[in-house]
Every structure is written in structure tokens, then in C-alpha cells.
Amino acid sequence: MFNTLPASALEFADWSWAQIQPYYTDLQNRPLTADTVNAWLADWTGLEQRLQEAVTRMSIATTLDTTDTAAVTRYHTFLQNIVEPAQVTENALREKLLASGLKPDGFEIPLRNMHNEAELFCEANIPLSTQEQKLSNEYQAVIGAQSVQWEGEEKTLAQLKPLFQSDDRALRERVWRAISERHLADRPRLNELWQQFMSLRKQQATNAGFGDFRSYRWRQFARFDYSPADCETFHAAIEKVVVPAATRVYERQKKLLGVDSLRPWDLDRDDTYPPSRPPLKPFTNVQDLIDKTGVILHQVDPELGAYYDIMKAEGLLDLENRKGKAPGGYQSSLGFVKRPFIFMNAVGIHDDVRTLLHEAGHAFHWFEASRLPYFQQWNYGAEIAEVASMSMELLAAPYLSEKHGGFYSESEAAQARIGHLEHILLFWPYMSVVDAFQHWVYTHHDQATDPANCDAKWGELWGRFLPALDWNGLEDARVTGWHRKLHIFEIPFYYVDYGLAQMGALQVWRNALSDRPAAIRQYREGLSLGGTRTLPDLFAATGAKFAFDAQTLGGLVDLIESTIRSLKPA
Ligand SMILES: [Zn+2]
Structure with a gap:
């Protein structure tokens, strides 16, 4: 039938x-x-x-x-x-x-996941997860309503962000303080929401028969291939080999700005990244973004380039920012036609180029994995999914200049690549703060229900992983950083995934530096396994080791730093 x-x-x-x-x-x-x-x-x-x-x-x-x-x-x-x-x-x-x-x-892993879902199923938790969704909506509403009066006009915080690229430090400080004041005005409300989240999560774990929310959440994410202890090993490795490298990035940034210490208004996203100065302007119309990205991807690999051509020809790229479009960018998978779709809000900045390459990596994953016969095999976790996308950002980077049909002069391309590699170094310490904070929260339920203790823990971790930044006199803003990380409120424990995936992506890129065709072949082979193998096996198939240790991480940090030294910025 x-x-x-x-x-x-x-x-x-x-x-x-x-x-x-x-x-x-x-x-x-x-x-x-x-x-x-x-x-x-x-x-x-x-x-x-x-x-x-x-x-x-x-x-x-x-x-x-x-x-x-x-x-x-x-x-x-x-x-x-x-x-x-x-x-x-x-x-x-x-x-x-x-x-x-x-x-x-090919059903060993899908069956493992099905067993897991059946075991976790708990009727009493269904209304609780609906309540949790409502709390998330309230959190979004609080954050979404944040705006400030700036030079007589009401502005959203996103609208003020570009000002952090200004050369005028006093202006940047004024914007930062205005935004910070607005954030702090919501401190009591966010603390209240936090306590509601905490009790709901504790209850869900208890209902499902777990002693704490962390062990429950681990199973919800089907994290069978690494443990909380592995995450702690990863944090320690980052502290040992990445934090010093990140401090060197901040030192270069200080010199570039001619300042004695880096204040939060000298940074951009998440109060950790230096913005690029001067801002890169890769394209003025979206057709240019679409076409040049195609030229770049064909140089990464002709067959991956051909996948991208299919998306172009079939209208599966909706990239330009238009009135009425939802914010952000994403890749979606169409199950019947076995095609990916990419949504973006491109406005002509470098982040648009980076995002399209990233989403293209997700799209290639879907092209490869959807060849497997059964839909249960197409479900892969975030860790390997982000290896697919982050690898593509790195693999495509050598072709960003006009010489290769890309967007930039040689020096601009170098600036873009340095920025990308520096961001990777700065992300891991910040990720560690976010992740270690949550490990503490969900194993210290009573203490962490008091927001003052959360502030203290966040401040302590910030000092451990981001010691190079100067927040002197801004203590309230510093310790409430966890209020501004939506993952902590809405998707607990979902963040280390990016850090682990970056380890995989850098290894794929390192392989490509010595033998690109072989590295791409492995990358595609790994992606074509979908969700039919364990995480260590999927990583191995793409040519990477699934690892948390300081030695593996240190090798990658050395590669990043030597590549940065070899590039000549504008
Ligand atoms: Zn992604």
C-alpha cells in the first residue's frame, strides 16, 4: 500500500x-x-x-x-x-x-538511542518540559525587550553592536556602559527565572530516577561516549595550553589599540572577542556572496562544489536580509527530496561569508548522510555535525582572496583568516567558563539556587580562564555574565559540543594541509556514516581523534599560532 x-x-x-x-x-x-x-x-x-x-x-x-x-x-x-x-x-x-x-x-547506535529514549520516558515530565519551554519564552522576552535610549533614539542592543568597531574608545565605553546598565536592570527578574528553572530541572531529574540534573541531562543528550570527568579534563587542558595562547592574542590586540589594558569595551561578542578593525566589506549584493562562495567551494573539492551548485540551481539558498525575515541563520534538511536548505540574513559583512561556509558544511553533511537507507540512521549528534561545518570554514579559508575568485585582497584575506583563528583560541576559554559553571551548578543544587553563589562561581571561573581582561570597577557586570548566555538558561550543557567539534575540525584541516584530496575523502566518508557509529568512530572516520587532552589540544594550538604568524594582515 x-x-x-x-x-x-x-x-x-x-x-x-x-x-x-x-x-x-x-x-x-x-x-x-x-x-x-x-x-x-x-x-x-x-x-x-x-x-x-x-x-x-x-x-x-x-x-x-x-x-x-x-x-x-x-x-x-x-x-x-x-x-x-x-x-x-x-x-x-x-x-x-x-x-x-x-x-x-547499521542499527547498533540507533537502537542504543531508542533504548535510551524508552528508558528516560517519564509521563510526569511531559508537563514539566512544557513549563520549562514557557520559562525559556519568558527569558527570551526579557532579553528581547532590552533596548536603550541612544542619542535621543530607542535602539536595540544589536543595533548598537557595530559601534564597538569604532576607533573612538570613549564612544565605545559609553555604549558599553549604557548596554551594561540595561542588562543589570533585569538582574532581579533573571535571578527569579533562574530559581524557577533550577527547581523544574531538579524535579525532572528526580522524576526520571536520577540523583542530579547533570546525570539526567547526560542521558537526554545520549552522551555515551564521554563523561563529565572528560569535560573536566578538557577544561584543565584548555587552562594549561589555550589560556596562555589566548593571552598572547589579547596582548597583540592591546598593541593594535595602543592601550595598557583590555577593557570590555575593547571587545565585541560575549565580551571576549576583539572586533576586526577596519571592518571587512566582502560584497555589496547577495548574488556576489552566492557566486564567489561557489567558486571557493569548488576549489575545496569539485564534488562538494557540485552539491553547492545543486542548492543554487534549485533555489535552496535564501540569504539576503529582508524586512519580515526571522533573525539569524540556519541549515535545514528536507527529508524526502534529500536536499538541504540554507537561511541567512546577509548584510555584507565578513560574518556572512563565514556563516555561509559554516552552513554549507552542515548542508554537505546532509547530502552525504541522507544516502543511508533508513531515517533513524540520519540522526547525528551536535558534536559531529559541528565538525562538518567548522571544518568547512577552515578548509575554505585559503581561497578567500580575489586571486582564487574570492572576496578580498591578499591582506584583507589574511586579516579575515587571522581573525578566524584568533576567535578559535578565544572561544575555548569562554566555553570552559560556560561549561564548568554548569557542572558546578547542577552538582550543587542548593547552593546554585541562590544567584549570589552563581555570581561568585562565575567570577571565579572568569578569573581562571580569562585572566587577561581588565574588568576592574565593573564587578556587577563581570559576575552576571551567566545571565547573558542563553544556553545556560535554555539549553543546559549544550556548549561543550562546539569546543569538542572544533578539536575535530582542526584535525581535518591539519590533514588537508599535507594531503587535501585524501583529507576531503576522509571528511566525506565520516559524514556519510550519519549517526550509525559512536562519536570516537565518527571522528576517526573523518580523520580525527576524539580527544580532551592537553597534548592533542597543544598540537592544534601550535598549528593555529604558527599559521597566524605566517599570515600578513592589512
Ligand atoms: Zn553549526
Whole structure:
């Protein structure tokens, strides 16, 4: 009967639950044996692909035009009428597969994850996670409402950010203080929200039978391949080999600015990155961004370049900033046509070039992994996903100059590359503050429920990992940095993933420095395994070691620093 399913996700999107349900019922009723399991999985995949693509396309539509209320209604109606009942049935199908005891090829890891989900399932936690989602929305509302009066006009904090690229230090300090004052005005409200988050999280862990939220969260993320102790090893390695290198970056920044100490208004994102001076202007129209990125990607690898050409030809890139578009950038995977889609808000800055290369890496991952036969195999974790994207930023970097058909003069390209490599060095210490803070929070529940103790811990960690920055006299702003990290409020423990992925990406890049075709071959091989292997195996397949230690990290830091020395900036 499955050959009567619609031939496109668009058509499927118009189906009612009454039309769809018989297919699920058929899967539920069919006998499952070693002989039938492959056809059963293939049929389930056919159904899931259409459902997944329909819902993804509807979700994309809501971001392309946020004023399109019909698109929002359509999306929400589909979630409610189709996706919710489908989820209940899919849970039953998962249980059917687990109960069969069958182990289809390439299903070892998907089965492990299914077992995990079944074990974690706890009815009492469903309303709690809805409450948690509401708290997240409140957090977003508090942050989203932050604006300041600047020269007689109300400005959002994002609108003021470009001023940090000004040469006028007194101006930068004024902007920074205005923003900081606005942040601190929300301190009591954010502390209150924090306490609500803490008690909800503790309750969820208890309901699911865990002693603390950290061990519960670990299982929720299916982190079977590394432990909290590995994260602590990673923090210590970063303190030992990255912090001194980051301090050297800050020393160079001080010289560049001609200042005695680096104050927060000499930095940009997260109060840790120096902004690029002068700002790079890679393109003025988005077609240029699209075309030149294509030229660059073809030089990284002709076949990856060909994937990108498909996206271009099929209209799968929506990159220009327009009124009504949702903010930010993302890559989405269309399950039925097996194509990626990239959404951005490009305005002509270097960050747009970096973001497109990053999202292209995610897109290539999907091209490769979606060749696997069953949808359960297409689920890969954030750690390997970010290896795919961060590697592409590094692999493409040598082709950014006009000489290679890219965007910049030689010296501008060098400036862009130095900035990128310095950001990598500065990210790890900041990541360690964010991650170590959360390890402490969720293993010291009672203490961490008091925001004053959180402030003290954040301040202590900031001193440990970012000692080169001068926050003298700005103590309140310094210790409340955790208020400004949305991951801490909304997606606890999701952050170390980026740090681990960067380790993998740098190794892929290092391989490419000695033999690019071989390195790209391995990279693609690793991505093509989707979620069918453990994390150490996936890393190994891309040519990288899944590691936390100071020795591996130190080798990568040396490579970054020697590359920075070899580049001549503007
Ligand atoms: Zn990413």
C-alpha cells in the first residue's frame, strides 16, 4: 500500500490524519521478523520522509516572512493535527522494533538511542518540559525587550553592536556602559527565572530516577561516549595550553589599540572577542556572496562544489536580509527530496561569508548522510555535525582572496583568516567558563539556587580562564555574565559540543594541509556514516581523534599560532 503515498511532500502536507493513519496502522500490525524488517523500515522511512519534509517546509515558511500569519497557522495546525498523533504512533513503532529483539545492519547506535529514549520516558515530565519551554519564552522576552535610549533614539542592543568597531574608545565605553546598565536592570527578574528553572530541572531529574540534573541531562543528550570527568579534563587542558595562547592574542590586540589594558569595551561578542578593525566589506549584493562562495567551494573539492551548485540551481539558498525575515541563520534538511536548505540574513559583512561556509558544511553533511537507507540512521549528534561545518570554514579559508575568485585582497584575506583563528583560541576559554559553571551548578543544587553563589562561581571561573581582561570597577557586570548566555538558561550543557567539534575540525584541516584530496575523502566518508557509529568512530572516520587532552589540544594550538604568524594582515 505504501506506493500510494504522495510523490511529493507538498502533496503530503495537504493530507488529513484520517488519510495518513492507515499507513501507521499497517506498520503497527505487520509481523516483524528478520525477513520483513528491512521492508518495514523502508516503508516507515518513506512515511517519515514525507512527514519530516512537510513540517520542515512549513517551519521554513514561517521564518521567510514573519508577517505571514497564514503560514504560522498552517504550521501550528499541522503540528497539532498530524505531527502530535504521528509521534504517539512512532513511539509505538519504536517499541515494536525494540521488543522484536532484531538488530538490522547499521542499527547498533540507533537502537542504543531508542533504548535510551524508552528508558528516560517519564509521563510526569511531559508537563514539566512544557513549563520549562514557557520559562525559556519568558527569558527570551526579557532579553528581547532590552533596548536603550541612544542619542535621543530607542535602539536595540544589536543595533548598537557595530559601534564597538569604532576607533573612538570613549564612544565605545559609553555604549558599553549604557548596554551594561540595561542588562543589570533585569538582574532581579533573571535571578527569579533562574530559581524557577533550577527547581523544574531538579524535579525532572528526580522524576526520571536520577540523583542530579547533570546525570539526567547526560542521558537526554545520549552522551555515551564521554563523561563529565572528560569535560573536566578538557577544561584543565584548555587552562594549561589555550589560556596562555589566548593571552598572547589579547596582548597583540592591546598593541593594535595602543592601550595598557583590555577593557570590555575593547571587545565585541560575549565580551571576549576583539572586533576586526577596519571592518571587512566582502560584497555589496547577495548574488556576489552566492557566486564567489561557489567558486571557493569548488576549489575545496569539485564534488562538494557540485552539491553547492545543486542548492543554487534549485533555489535552496535564501540569504539576503529582508524586512519580515526571522533573525539569524540556519541549515535545514528536507527529508524526502534529500536536499538541504540554507537561511541567512546577509548584510555584507565578513560574518556572512563565514556563516555561509559554516552552513554549507552542515548542508554537505546532509547530502552525504541522507544516502543511508533508513531515517533513524540520519540522526547525528551536535558534536559531529559541528565538525562538518567548522571544518568547512577552515578548509575554505585559503581561497578567500580575489586571486582564487574570492572576496578580498591578499591582506584583507589574511586579516579575515587571522581573525578566524584568533576567535578559535578565544572561544575555548569562554566555553570552559560556560561549561564548568554548569557542572558546578547542577552538582550543587542548593547552593546554585541562590544567584549570589552563581555570581561568585562565575567570577571565579572568569578569573581562571580569562585572566587577561581588565574588568576592574565593573564587578556587577563581570559576575552576571551567566545571565547573558542563553544556553545556560535554555539549553543546559549544550556548549561543550562546539569546543569538542572544533578539536575535530582542526584535525581535518591539519590533514588537508599535507594531503587535501585524501583529507576531503576522509571528511566525506565520516559524514556519510550519519549517526550509525559512536562519536570516537565518527571522528576517526573523518580523520580525527576524539580527544580532551592537553597534548592533542597543544598540537592544534601550535598549528593555529604558527599559521597566524605566517599570515600578513592589512
Ligand atoms: Zn553549526
